[in-house]
Amino acid sequence: MTKGRIEAFSDGVIAIIITIMVLELKVPHGADWHALSAMLPVFLSYVLSYTFMGIYWNNHHHLLQTCEHVSGGVMWANLHLLFWLSLTPFATAWIGENPHAPLPYAIYGVVLLISAIAYVVLQQAIMAAAGPHSKLRQAIGRDWKGRLSPVAYTLAIGLAFVSHWISIALYVTVALVWLIPDRRIERTLSH
Numbered sequence: 001m002t003k004g005r006i007e008a009f010s011d012g013v014i015a016i017i018i019t020i021m022v023l024e025l026k027v028p029h030g031a032d033w034h035a036l037s038a039m040l041p042v043f044l045s046y047v048l049s050y051t052f053m054g055i056y057w058n059n060h061h062h063l064l065q066t067c068e069h070v071s072g073g074v075m076w077a078n079l080h081l082l083f084w085l086s087l088t089p090f091a092t093a094w095i096g097e098n099p100h101a102p103l104p105y106a107i108y109g110v111v112l113l114i115s116a117i118a119y120v121v122l123q124q125a126i127m128a129a130a131g132p133h134s135k136l137r138q139a140i141g142r143d144w145k146g147r148l149s150p151v152a153y154t155l156a157i158g159l160a161f162v163s164h165w166i167s168i169a170l171y172v173t174v175a176l177v178w179l180i181p182d183r184r185i186e187r188t189l190s191h
Contacts, residue, residue, distance in 0.1 A: 003067045006078055010064075013082045014057045020089040021046055021053075024096065042096030048171060049092040052112065055178045056085060056119070062185040063122065066136040069129045077125035081118040087111045105160035105167040112171065113153035120146060139185040149174050 025046060028035035060081075067074065091111045094104040123146075127134040140146070156170035 001070050001075060003064050003070050006067075006070060006075065007061070007064050010060055010078060010082060011057070013086065014053055014060075017086055017088055018050060018053050021049055021092055024089065024093045041099035042093075045092045045096040045099075048168075048175065049088050051175050051179070052115075053085070053088065055175065056081075056115070059119070059178070063119075063126065063136070066134070066139060066185055067126050067129070068135070071125070071129040073125040074122070074129050077118070077122040081115065081122050084111060084115040084118045088115075100164065102160045102164055105164045106157045109153050109157035109160060109167060109171070112174075113150055113157065116146075116149045116153060136185070139187070145177055148177065 025039070025042060028039050030036075088111055091104070091108040095108050098104045123136060123140065127137045130136065152170045152174045156167040159170070160167040
């Protein structure tokens with residue numbers, strides 16, 4: 001299999017995930033600001049999840065640019081990542097419907113945490129398929145962002161039962177860290 005097929009399939013799955021999330025945004029039952037403001041938790045959870053999907057889509061694209069050989073391990077690791085990402089609409093909708101309950105925020109964090117782990121598994125599979133001189137291995141280096149994210153998610157999961165606002169702050173912080181462009185892979189590929 002070529003990496004083009006994995007990219008196209010992954011792009012399609014991520015597009016479907018985003019479509020499912022946007023379909024959860026229902027029309028308000030009224031035509032005033034109060035009816036619209038009642039939709040705010042659903043909308044904000046959508047914005048956060050859309051941001052995460054955009055981050056994964058962007059980083060997945062860069063990640064596959066380093067892939068020289070698509071092995072069975074790479075294909076399964078990619079499917080593993082897409083599985084966990086596909087649970088995002090469920091977790092997003094649950095938060096939107098229960099904006100003050102701690103368990104939905106904790107489950108949202110579990111989905112983010114396992115998706116982050118699955119991304120690292122995909123990185124490892126790509127590096128294993130490329131061998132010891134992998135371009136990806138050179139590019140990611142110490143990967144402080146990749147190490148920080150699971151720690152923040154784990155904290156947010158536990159702290160959801162103390163204050164869902166702390167969880168939200170941690171999720172937003174991780175998203176902001178990843179929104180800052182990461183040029184490591186682009187620099188490695190251009191050399």
